[in-house]
Amino acid sequence: MGRQTPLFSEHERLGARIVPFGGWDMPLHYGSQIEEHHAVRRAAGMFDVSHMRPVDIEGEDAQTFLRRLLANDVAKLQSPGKALYSCMLNPAGGVVDDLIVYARGPNRYRLVVNAATADNDIAWMREHARDAALEIRPRDDLAMIAIQGPEARSRTEPLLPEAMRAEAMRLEPFFAADDERWFVGRTGYTGEDGFEIMLPAEEAADLWSALAEAGIRPCGLGARDTLRLEAGMNLYGQDMDDEIGPLESGLGWTLAWAPEERDFIGREALSKVRQDPNRRVFVGLLLTGRGVIRSHQKVLAEGREVGEITSGGFSPTLERSIALARVQPGMGETCEVEIRGKPVAARILKPPFVRHGRIRIDL
Amino acid sequence: MSDVPNDLKYSKTHEWVKDNGDGTLTVGITDHAQEALGDIVFVEAPEVGRKVGAGEATAVVESVKAASDIYSPLAGEIVEANAILTDTPDAINTSPYEDGWIFRFAPSDMSALDALLNAAAYEQVVEEED
Known part of the structure; x- marks a missing residue:
């Protein structure tokens, strides 16, 4: 028996086929994986991704720390709400995890890491933070729902808190709106437009039901996998792992080599791999x-x-x-x-x- | 609860077997099996004329999730594979006992059919798995 997200009883009520995934009991599908897949490509589908772990990193050394910890460069995040995809590497250039990092203000960041690796990631972060002036706070109190598809944003709009609705609808891709309770990113893992919403766990079931009523189809991990595969997006543990690095898994574009003096973990090892004509x-x-x-x-x-x-x-x-x-x-x-x-x-x-x-x- | 017709025989590996009364048997997978596999997207059928042993992997059914071997419940020779599965493999999902049959074969010993499970015994197998 794995951990259950705040939406577990919703999944059971909808007749989901539940499977173990990264230590959690998650819906694989609610009847037909293929129909769920098509719903996302053609209209709108939603995924419970509460097994993924938001981690807030804040404090005066936060940016300096993340510029060492991550292979992409958080200094690129010039405005609040901007998101960046990055690998977190080990010194040998293998991938500890891949993640999204959002800037929330000066020296305030939110990372979202994979479920199966979350505990290890947090230990890794703490080990490398040592006595830096920052706080690493895993947000187990949040649930996360991804709403994806060409109609995802318009159908979600009326269900967003009124005060942030206009801002959320104006978001460019890879930006988020944030009212400190709800966090709405125009991001996803399907190759379609949409939102990923983080919100207090106790509010998740109400939002899920309202989204379903708005005609957004519940989709399981099965459809999530075929959608991301069609979109050419990597899956950690399968396409790359702690031994196979970004240069051999199509993630070279996520490595920020400039500025040259930024010494991120794994840089030295990858500099050598980069020169290898046989890689x-x-x-x-x-x-x-x-x-x-x-x-x-x-x-x-x-x-x-x-x-x-x-x-x-x-x-x-x-x-x-x-x-x-x-x-x-x-x-x-x-x-x-x-x-x-x-x-x-x-x-x-x-x-x-x-x-x-x-x-x-x-x- | 999945559908388990009374007039068929069953294997522990979730195949159903129908006696055609002409010396041949038709084989498919049960409603329980198709549901567990999920959407079926590809079927690798056996060649006509192939000799198979009892319990031998004879066809392959691939769902969105994984590939699964389909075993011949008895020894015999393949006489037909279901041609519609080439283009509509999901017939196994929508009609596991009719349109979604997988292959037909002539068993070398028809009396061995009696040793297969009846519907009640198969239901027991499914229950123990859940």
Whole structure:
């Protein structure tokens, strides 16, 4: 039996199939994962993501600390509410976790980390903060609901606290509105527009029911995974981990190398990896033969093993199997994936596969 | 509660078996199994003429979640695979006992059918799993 979010009884009432995930009991789907997926691409769906952990870091050394802790640079966050995606690396250049960090004001930040890694992340932060003048506060008192899809924001609008409604609707992507109780970010993990709302746990069930009444479909972790895969977004523990770093998992764009004097944890190790012409590259695959690609299957070229699937599955939007894979550099446009001992033809391409309801690759 | 028709035989691995009365048996997966697997997106069918042993992995059903082997409940020879599953694998979800059948085979010993589970015994298996 895992931990339960403040919305657990809502999930049970809706007949969700509950599965263990990162120490939590979470909804996998509420009937049909594929229908939930389509709801997000075509209208609006909502996800209980209260298992993810907000962590507030505040105090006069907060910015200095985060500029050392994170591989992306929080100094880029010039205005309050701005968000940044970053990896938190170990000295060997492996990924401790990937996270979103929001600026809330001078030396006030909110990070949101993954469920399974949260306790380890917080211990890591505390270890590196040592006696810096800052406070690290995990916000177990908050629930989090992601509302995603082309109609997500408009259907959510009337349910936002009136005082922050106008500001929330004016948000640019990757910005948040914050009234110190509710925190509404125009962010997500599906490749669609939408909000991620953090709010006091005791208010979560009311918001969830009101969102459902507004026609927003409850969606489980299953749809969340196929949506993020189509959007070409990485999943921690699968596409990268504490041994496989950002340069080999398509996350080079999240590393802030400038300014040169900023010595973030992992920088030295990654500087060497960066120069390595043989380092593996992260690509997207579209299966042209029949079957479904799964993680850990081998990627072959001319019968030789050249890489590994990190995330694979069925894309409901494309009605084909797609994957993310780590392969040798210099591959051509095609390869094979070994499925149950047999090579099946695939094309190599650059993710995303789908964004904002549109197919972004040639089928 | 899932649907378990009385006129079929069952395996512990969640296949159902129907006696066609012409020396062949039809095999599919139960309502309980399709529900547990989730949306089915691909079926790898056996080739006609293939000889299979009892309990041998004969077909593969892939859902959004994972791939699952489908076992032949008895030894025999494949005589037909359900062609509609190539384009509409989700027939297994919508109609597990009718449109969503997976393969038909000629058992080498029809009397072995008696050893499979009846509906009540299969319901017991499902209950013990939950």
